[in-house]
Amino acid sequence: MMKGPIACLSVLVVLFWMCQPGSAIVGDIDGNSTVNLDDLVVLATTWLADDCVADSWCNQADIDQYGDVDFVDFVLLAEHWLQAEPYIITLLTSYEPGEP
Ligand SMILES: [Ca+2]
Ligand SMILES: [Ca+2]
Numbered sequence: 001m002m003k004g005p006i007a008c009l010s011v012l013v014v015l016f017w018m019c020q021p022g023s024a025i026v027g028d029i030d031g032n033s034t035v036n037l038d039d040l041v042v043l044a045t046t047w048l049a050d051d052c053v054a055d056s057w058c059n060q061a062d063i064d065q066y067g068d069v070d071f072v073d074f075v076l077l078a079e080h081w082l083q084a085e086p087y088i089i090t091l092l093t094s095y096e097p098g099e100p
Contacts, residue, residue: 026080027077029042029043050069063076
């Protein structure tokens with residue numbers, strides 16, 4: 001079991017990670033910590049949109065944030081296909097106060 005400064009540093013790293021908006025995985029369009037078919041569906045429904053703007057970026061499907069959803073975004077998603085954040089990060093970031 002970790003104790004002392006290393007344990008405190010580990011807690012700070014996890015808290016810092018939790019405070020970051022959205023998923024850290026490129027291609028995780030829906031922000032559920034996994035790059036899978038759900039993200040591909042979002043990309044497909046906005047395919048070839050060319051009016052993507054800041055904040056929404058066409059429902060985050062404009063992964064490279066160049067203003068359109070095209071093959072570059074598809075390649076970025078494909079490069080990270082089936083990647084997932086470690087379970088502990090998913091568990092901590094999905095916690096809702098009041099849950100057991
Ligand atoms: Ca996802
Ligand atoms: Ca794009």
